[in-house]
Amino acid sequence: MSEAVSLWPLLGVLMVVLGFALRLNPALVVVVSGVATGLIAGMSPTQVLALLGSAFVKNRYLALLILTLPVVSLLEQHGLREQARHLILRLRGATAGRLMLAYLAVRQLLSAIGLHSLGGHPQTVRPLLAPMTEAAAEAQHPGLSDSDRERLRALAASTDNVGLFFGEDIFIAFGGVLLMQSFLADNGIHIEPLQIAVWGIPTAICAFAIHGTRLLAEDRRLQSRQRLGDDA
Amino acid sequence: MIGIQSIYTLAGIYLLWIAWCSLRDARHPRRLGTATFWALLGIAMLIGQWLPDAVMGGGVLALALLAGSGQVRAGSHVAESVDTLQQQRQRHGNRLFLPALIIPLVTVLVALGGNQLRIADVALFDSVLTTQIGFGLACGLAFLAAVGLTRRHPVDALTRSRNLLDAVSWATLLPVLLATLGSVFAAAGVGDAVAALVRPWVDADSRLAVVLAYTLGMAGFTIIMGNAFAAFPVMSLGIALPMLVQGQAANPAIVVAIGMLSGYCGTLLTPMAANFNLVPAALLELRDPYAVIRAQWPTALPLLAANIALMYWLA
Numbered sequence: 001m002s003e004a005v006s007l008w009p010l011l012g013v014l015m016v017v018l019g020f021a022l023r024l025n026p027a028l029v030v031v032v033s034g035v036a037t038g039l040i041a042g043m044s045p046t047q048v049l050a051l052l053g054s055a056f057v058k059n060r061y062l063a064l065l066i067l068t069l070p071v072v073s074l075l076e077q078h079g080l081r082e083q084a085r086h087l088i089l090r091l092r093g094a095t096a097g098r099l100m101l102a103y104l105a106v107r108q109l110l111s112a113i114g115l116h117s118l119g120g121h122p123q124t125v126r127p128l129l130a131p132m133t134e135a136a137a138e139a140q141h142p143g144l145s146d147s148d149r150e151r152l153r154a155l156a157a158s159t160d161n162v163g164l165f166f167g168e169d170i171f172i173a174f175g176g177v178l179l180m181q182s183f184l185a186d187n188g189i190h191i192e193p194l195q196i197a198v199w200g201i202p203t204a205i206c207a208f209a210i211h212g213t214r215l216l217a218e219d220r221r222l223q224s225r226q227r228l229g230d231d232a
Numbered sequence: 233m234i235g236i237q238s239i240y241t242l243a244g245i246y247l248l249w250i251a252w253c254s255l256r257d258a259r260h261p262r263r264l265g266t267a268t269f270w271a272l273l274g275i276a277m278l279i280g281q282w283l284p285d286a287v288m289g290g291g292v293l294a295l296a297l298l299a300g301s302g303q304v305r306a307g308s309h310v311a312e313s314v315d316t317l318q319q320q321r322q323r324h325g326n327r328l329f330l331p332a333l334i335i336p337l338v339t340v341l342v343a344l345g346g347n348q349l350r351i352a353d354v355a356l357f358d359s360v361l362t363t364q365i366g367f368g369l370a371c372g373l374a375f376l377a378a379v380g381l382t383r384r385h386p387v388d389a390l391t392r393s394r395n396l397l398d399a400v401s402w403a404t405l406l407p408v409l410l411a412t413l414g415s416v417f418a419a420a421g422v423g424d425a426v427a428a429l430v431r432p433w434v435d436a437d438s439r440l441a442v443v444l445a446y447t448l449g450m451a452g453f454t455i456i457m458g459n460a461f462a463a464f465p466v467m468s469l470g471i472a473l474p475m476l477v478q479g480q481a482a483n484p485a486i487v488v489a490i491g492m493l494s495g496y497c498g499t500l501l502t503p504m505a506a507n508f509n510l511v512p513a514a515l516l517e518l519r520d521p522y523a524v525i526r527a528q529w530p531t532a533l534p535l536l537a538a539n540i541a542l543m544y545w546l547a
């Protein structure tokens with residue numbers, strides 16, 4: 001290389017990787033790595049603190065998401081979760097694949113409007129989606145094997161993840177969208193969050209199409225496996 | 233004119249109130265640490281921009297130390313009985329979703345049309361961080377709607393929301409801290425270092441090569457870190473900004489949005505993202521701890537390919 005670029009700042013990146021791998025508290029890992037990176041780059045301790053402080057003040061709008069908590073908490077105390085549960089239970093009677101497909105659509109849409117906390121593995125997958133999927137499969141294909149059950153449960157969990165990840169990025173006040181906006185602003189590119197959020201939509205549609213196709217294929221797999229079993 | 237400071241003031245007062253409630257919670261396992269944490273964050277919201285930068289930096293360090301030493305814990309909370317919740321659900325039904333819907337609707341309206349709203353030639357909303365101002369306003373309106381629907385006392389409702397704040401705990405800070413780390417990385421030259429490492433391997437004139445380097449880099453680095461937010465500033469400083477936005481004149485909004493979502497494909501593939509991939513396997517009593525990842529890779533890989541194609545053609 002013609003120009004000498006210092007690779008020392010990469011030690012800070014390495015610290016983040018190590019800290020996360022050792023499962024230390026992520027908030028602590030991030031701040032300590034930031035301090036270390038600044039010191040390695042030759043800043044004085046006061047300069048590093050000042051940089052941390054000014055960056056934090058500039059980026060603190062990323063924590064404004066807490067303003068939704070009084071609304072969600074109040075609605076939850078008056079049955080919001082139970083109503084969501086009620087709506088999911090009305091999906092009963094569908095096939096395993098279609099049930100998960102409907103859940104995927106609802107999960108993506110709710111996450112896209114900021115209601116990502118309504119779903120989740122402890123909240124909806126374990127008590128609702130997984131047992132309902134198993135029950136639907138059992139009703140249509142009696143005598144499910146243990147590996148089939150295991151596969152369906154894992155698929156239910158993956159459906160929740162896909163629905164969350166590829167829905168929340170469309171919500172304009174979501175931390176990820178604002179993180180991207182603040183990163184660009186830091187580098188002199190000023191864009192409204194809405195402009196970033198809308199570009200999450202093409203991937204969200206692809207995610208629904210790809211994962212949805214797999215869910216429907218699962219119905220066919222169960223069907224053909226049963227036919228094989230009948231022949232044997 | 234409504235500026236972002238009024239929204240920060242709202243958030244600051246709310247956090248200080250929560251800190252006060254934590255302090256008065258006699259059965260709280262970490263009363264002082266938790267109250268200090270919320271109070272510090274509340275002060276940063278209320279008057280952060282008037283404090284000297286180094287003092288504020290000390291506050292950030294204190295927040296991280298409190299979180300890292302397990303001083304931020306959930307207090308004691310009373311939960312509604314299952315019967316009450318079912319009665320309430322039957323009474324309100326789908327109307328419960330309406331206040332929640334106000335939040336995205338009002339935010340989008342202000343974000344799109346807020347610049348045009350004027351009262352006697354004075355803009356109603358500040359043009360800086362208009363979306364966040366709209367979001368704060370939307371949360372306020374949604375709260376009033378929820379109070380109207382449920383006929384609860386607003387102060388009581390705020391106090392009771394401490395259960396959710398305790399549940400998200402220090403994680404509320406993580407996006408702010410990662411953005412802060414991004415600023416420090418940028419100032420320290422991490423972007424240049426990553427670019428110097430990557431450049432010999434990537435043909436900077438080939439759009440496809442650069443798109444591949446960024447999307448696969450985001451996915452790969454997320455697999456290592458378990459967190460796309462943490463991978464984002466490193467990969468974007470090193471590859472996206474110099475090679476795509478500057479080198480290829482690509483649209484920055486599209487590049488970063490699809491880059492982040494490529495990182496999410498990595499999240500689907502990694503045991504490092506334990507909350508999403510390992511915890512549910514345990515929760516669902518699966519024999520194979522990696523069963524959820526096995527169920528996810530056939531979605532994650534085609535989706536990553538879709539992201540590569542989308543970025544190549546759209547950006």
